[in-house]
Amino acid sequence: MSILSEWSLTAEEWTAIELSLRVASVATLASLPFGLFVAYLLARGRFWGKTLLNGLVHLPLILPPVVTGYVLLILFGRRGPIGAFLDQAFGIVLSFRWTGAALACAVMGFPLMVRSIRLSIEAVDARLEEAAATLGASPPIIFLTVTLPLMLPGVIAGMILAFAKAMGEFGATITFVSNIPGETQTLSAAIYTFTQVPGGDAGALRLALIAVALSMAALLASEWLARLVAGKVRA
Amino acid sequence: MTLSVEIRHRQGDFALDLAFASEGGVTALFGPSGSGKTSVLRIVGGLVRPERGRIVFDGAVLIDTAGGIDVAAHRRRFGYVFQEPRLFPHLSVRQNLDYGRWLCRRAERRGDAARILDMLGIGHLLDRRPGNLSGGEKQRVSIGRALMSSPRMLLMDEPLSALDEARKAEILPHLERLRDELDLPILYVSHSVAEVARLADRVVVMGNGRVDGIGSPGEMLGALPETVTRDAGSVLAGTVCRIDRDSELATIALSAVSLVVPRGHLVEGQRVRVHIPARDVLVATERPNGISALNILQGQVAALSPREAGAVDVAIRCGADIVHARITELSVRRLGLLPGLAVHAIVKTVALDR
Numbered sequence: 001m002s003i004l005s006e007w008s009l010t011a012e013e014w015t016a017i018e019l020s021l022r023v024a025s026v027a028t029l030a031s032l033p034f035g036l037f038v039a040y041l042l043a044r045g046r047f048w049g050k051t052l053l054n055g056l057v058h059l060p061l062i063l064p065p066v067v068t069g070y071v072l073l074i075l076f077g078r079r080g081p082i083g084a085f086l087d088q089a090f091g092i093v094l095s096f097r098w099t100g101a102a103l104a105c106a107v108m109g110f111p112l113m114v115r116s117i118r119l120s121i122e123a124v125d126a127r128l129e130e131a132a133a134t135l136g137a138s139p140p141i142i143f144l145t146v147t148l149p150l151m152l153p154g155v156i157a158g159m160i161l162a163f164a165k166a167m168g169e170f171g172a173t174i175t176f177v178s179n180i181p182g183e184t185q186t187l188s189a190a191i192y193t194f195t196q197v198p199g200g201d202a203g204a205l206r207l208a209l210i211a212v213a214l215s216m217a218a219l220l221a222s223e224w225l226a227r228l229v230a231g232k233v234r235a
Numbered sequence: 236m237t238l239s240v241e242i243r244h245r246q247g248d249f250a251l252d253l254a255f256a257s258e259g260g261v262t263a264l265f266g267p268s269g270s271g272k273t274s275v276l277r278i279v280g281g282l283v284r285p286e287r288g289r290i291v292f293d294g295a296v297l298i299d300t301a302g303g304i305d306v307a308a309h310r311r312r313f314g315y316v317f318q319e320p321r322l323f324p325h326l327s328v329r330q331n332l333d334y335g336r337w338l339c340r341r342a343e344r345r346g347d348a349a350r351i352l353d354m355l356g357i358g359h360l361l362d363r364r365p366g367n368l369s370g371g372e373k374q375r376v377s378i379g380r381a382l383m384s385s386p387r388m389l390l391m392d393e394p395l396s397a398l399d400e401a402r403k404a405e406i407l408p409h410l411e412r413l414r415d416e417l418d419l420p421i422l423y424v425s426h427s428v429a430e431v432a433r434l435a436d437r438v439v440v441m442g443n444g445r446v447d448g449i450g451s452p453g454e455m456l457g458a459l460p461e462t463v464t465r466d467a468g469s470v471l472a473g474t475v476c477r478i479d480r481d482s483e484l485a486t487i488a489l490s491a492v493s494l495v496v497p498r499g500h501l502v503e504g505q506r507v508r509v510h511i512p513a514r515d516v517l518v519a520t521e522r523p524n525g526i527s528a529l530n531i532l533q534g535q536v537a538a539l540s541p542r543e544a545g546a547v548d549v550a551i552r553c554g555a556d557i558v559h560a561r562i563t564e565l566s567v568r569r570l571g572l573l574p575g576l577a578v579h580a581i582v583k584t585v586a587l588d589r
Contacts, residue, residue, distance in 0.1 A: 130308075131321040131323075134308055134314065134315035134390075135314075135335035138307075141338065146323060149325045
């Protein structure tokens with residue numbers, strides 16, 4: 001076996017990488033509207049049960065990922081209350097599918113996203129929103145033209161964090177949707193699988209290096225993006 | 236245009252309880268810090284909801300807590316100029332100015348954009364970012380932004396108080412042009428006698444959440460106690476009748492006498508108001524000779540009102556104008572001042588620096 005073949009990726013490994021990117025992207029984008037909504041509620045809302053909501057959002061950060069995955073399995077499994085409803089009403093099945101992996105990643109990344117967005121909303125000068133109102137802007141217009149642009153750096157940071165979390169997610173995903181090659185076997189799960197079989201060292205190392213490269217690229221891209229947006233917002 | 240305001244509102248320990256009306260022109264809400272001026276403006280602008288109150292603008296009810304009416308701030312179409320400029324940092328100056336115009340229905344748009352830019356002298360700033368403007372420029376852009384939204388009325392909350400003297404002097408002439416050239420009622424909050432004297436047509440004096448008096452600037456500012464302001468004095472209206480370019484002086488004709496003031500930005504024929512701080516006025520029973528002061532105004536003592544700490548406010552009638560002088564009780568006795576006595580009010584020209 002030549003060194004080259006040792007270092008080239010198999011089709012299965014490519015699938016795992018592609019799947020990881022897809023799962024992380026979908027998880028990040030799909031949770032963004034909810035993240036914005038909950039962050040806005042926590043930053044600006046005054047309602048009964050705010051502390052409870054805050055705790056609920058942060059739960060996945062503190063709970064063992066296996067517990068989160070198990071809760072998802074109970075709720076969103078085929079016979080779970082939400083899973084059964086989604087299956088019957090829309091024909092959506094999440095358990096043991098890549099979409100379920102995206103859900104698990106979204107839930108795990110949600111506290112990070114909400115935290116970042118919430119801080120950015122709190123940093124927006126409410127006096128500017130007041131000024132916009134006196135210029136004739138209704139609350140939705142104020143949000144779109146003043147609040148959202150000013151909190152954009154925080155939103156982007158929150159998305160990057162959620163994406164990074166999703167790329168590295170393992171415990172909740174494997175508990176909820178298992179480790180099915182080609183369907184739910186993400187990069188992390190594939191590395192784990194390699195470490196469990198004899199002679200899998202080379203494969204694990206290859207994928208680990210890919211993971212390092214992807215993380216590095218994501219980090220640099222986020223830095224660049226954040227600087228670009230911050231420059232636009234200030235000065 | 237009429238704006239009628241009735242408010243009863245509590246904010247912690249502070250209570251507002253007042254009513255006033257404004258009939259167009261510039262109405263100043265004047266009073267010391269903490270008298271509730273800004274709260275009144277915020278309520279009129281719709282930024283704060285009063286506990287009880289009724290505000291009617293030109294027959295349209297903006298808020299009536301008893302009748303359950305509350306028109307939201309963005310529907311009132313009142314331009315608001317805050318103490319600090321509050322420009323949107325993510326937009327250029329041009330986009331800031333266009334913000335309100337863009338939100339205003341085409342049929343309701345009025346005012347000529349080019350004229351507003353010219354009046355405020357901000358035409359050259361359009362492509363800049365708010366972050367690179369000076370304090371005075373920012374506030375001018377903020378005034379422009381409010382005007383461009385085609386407001387039915389302009390609410391101004393001490394728009395000059397955050398600026399230094401030089402910046403104030405830079406903006407005040409623009410505000411005077413605005414008042415004279417646009418047919419736009421203005422509610423102007425200030426604690427500066429000089430600003431109110433120059434700009435206001437009508438003054439609502441406030442103290443401790445209540446209205447202490449309503450009247451013309453001349454009536455209201457002349458009689459103020461020192462506890463309200465050290466700048467209390469007379470406000471006289473006149474016309475610039477002569478500009479002397481060699482000596483940099485302007486002559487303003489009042490009803491019977493004339494005043495010589497520094498020329499500043501004045502132009503011949505301009506209607507102006509002059510504020511004469513009462514503590515800068517000397518009183519003489521004979522016409523003095525060999526004195527540097529250029530303004531020696533002949534008149535009669537109209538009234539003597541004792542003030543705090545051994546001071547007396549002497550009201551001197553010069554034709555239809557009243558000049559207030561603040562002197563000591565001792566001087567009043569030594570000069571034998573009595574109502575009806577012919578006297579001279581002496582004012583240094585440099586004390587009238589606008």
